[in-house]
Amino acid sequence: xxLRQYLKTPTFDNWQWEDAEIMVLLQVMFTDLDFISSFxxxxxxxxxxxxxxYRRYNNIPFHNxxxxxxxxxxxxxxxxxxxxxNKLENIDLLIMMxxxxxxxxxxxxxxxxxxINARTELALRYNDISPLENHHCAVAFQILSSPSGAQxxxxxxxxxxxxxxxxxxxxxxxxxxxxxxxxxxxILPAFDFTNKEHKDLVRALMMILIKVSDISNEARPMEVAxxxxxxxxQEFFNxxxxxxxxxxxxxxxxxxxxxxKPSSQIGFIRFVLLPLFMELANLFPCLESNLPVLPSAAxxxxxxx
Ligand SMILES: Nc1nc2c(ncn2[C@@H]2O[C@@H]3COP(=O)(O)O[C@H]3[C@H]2O)c(=O)[nH]1
Ligand SMILES: [Zn+2]
Numbered sequence: 487x488x489l490r491q492y493l494k495t496p497t498f499d500n501w502q503w504e505d506a507e508i509m510v511l512l513q514v515m516f517t518d519l520d521f522i523s524s525f526x527x528x529x530x531x532x533x534x535x536x537x538x539x540y541r542r543y544n545n546i547p548f549h550n551x552x553x554x555x556x557x558x559x560x561x562x563x564x565x566x567x568x569x570x571x572n573k574l575e576n577i578d579l580l581i582m583m584x585x586x587x588x589x590x591x592x593x594x595x596x597x598x599x600x601x602i603n604a605r606t607e608l609a610l611r612y613n614d615i616s617p618l619e620n621h622h623c624a625v626a627f628q629i630l631s632s633p634s635g636a637q638x639x640x641x642x643x644x645x646x647x648x649x650x651x652x653x654x655x656x657x658x659x660x661x662x663x664x665x666x667x668x669x670x671x672x673i674l675p676a677f678d679f680t681n682k683e684h685k686d687l688v689r690a691l692m693m694i695l696i697k698v699s700d701i702s703n704e705a706r707p708m709e710v711a712x713x714x715x716x717x718x719x720q721e722f723f724n725x726x727x728x729x730x731x732x733x734x735x736x737x738x739x740x741x742x743x744x745x746x747k748p749s750s751q752i753g754f755i756r757f758v759l760l761p762l763f764m765e766l767a768n769l770f771p772c773l774e775s776n777l778p779v780l781p782s783a784a785x786x787x788x789x790x791x
Contacts, residue, residue, distance in 0.1 A: 588626035
């Protein structure tokens with residue numbers, strides 16, 4: 487019971503758990519949000535789905551199964567913190583949690599800029615338009631639509647149908663950051679959870695929530711956040727090393743000769759993370775006291791003014 491409650495908080499420490507335990511924690515989240523009963527998803531089918539997801543995350547420094555868990559767990563924490571169960575429909579919560587679990591499926595550790603510059607198969611397939619996010623989405627639908635084993639017959643078809651208009655994963659392409667944030671800002675004044683007609687408002691909120699969860703490592707306690715930065719830089723440096731070898735353009739924020747930890751984080755927190763979190767906190771003021779990054783990042787922000 488204690489662990490169940492801890493799992494609902496943004497201070498949860500992923501580093502204490504093995505992959506097999508993480509699978510169980512993911513199952514607990516889906517069960518405690520009543521998805522099993524609301525959508526007739528059989529526990530074995532959920533287990534099967536999570537195992538397929540697990541198999542399709544690669545063993546790379548950052549965009550791996552642990553990252554998938556952290557993003558999903560932050561989404562789960564935000565759902566409880568902001569009392570979204572009483573504000574949104576259960577199907578929207580299912581879409582958000584499924585999108586979080588699937589949002590980086592089969593990431594190879596090289597970002598969209600690399601995919602496009604190196605003219606990879608993914609970039610060709612998707613005409614340079616969010617190649618990775620389109621791929622994560624495609625793999626998600628592949629998993630949901632190809633049940634193996636009789637127990638999945640009913641679950642996959644209905645789950646797939648339910649989530650088929652889910653486009654949250656595509657919102658995680660950071661080149662669309664300003665577009666999505668500005669859209670959210672523009673509709674904030676009109677936000678009204680009691681108006682069930684406002685589907686586009688809900689959709690904009692869902693996109694913001696997955697984006698917040700995706701970049702929320704720095705909103706966690708220091709002992710959780712620090713190792714994540716090492717993982718991220720390891721993946722960045724690996725990409726830039728390959729780009730140098732292949733004679734491709736190198737992004738300055740990935741270059742081991744240019745990046746330091748503070749330089750990487752101060753700019754990221756100030757210009758990307760904080761403005762995004764602040765907008766969400768406008769809608770849910772309770773977040774200000776519950777996410778450690780808001781007070782600390784806000785002071786960096788003020789100090790630099
Ligand atoms: N510098 C920095 N970038 C981050 C951090 N967390 C997430 N990001 C970036 O945000 C991006 C979100 O989408 P991606 O997963 O493609 O890649 C991620 C990183 O490039 C962080 O803590 N520091
Ligand atoms: Zn991610």
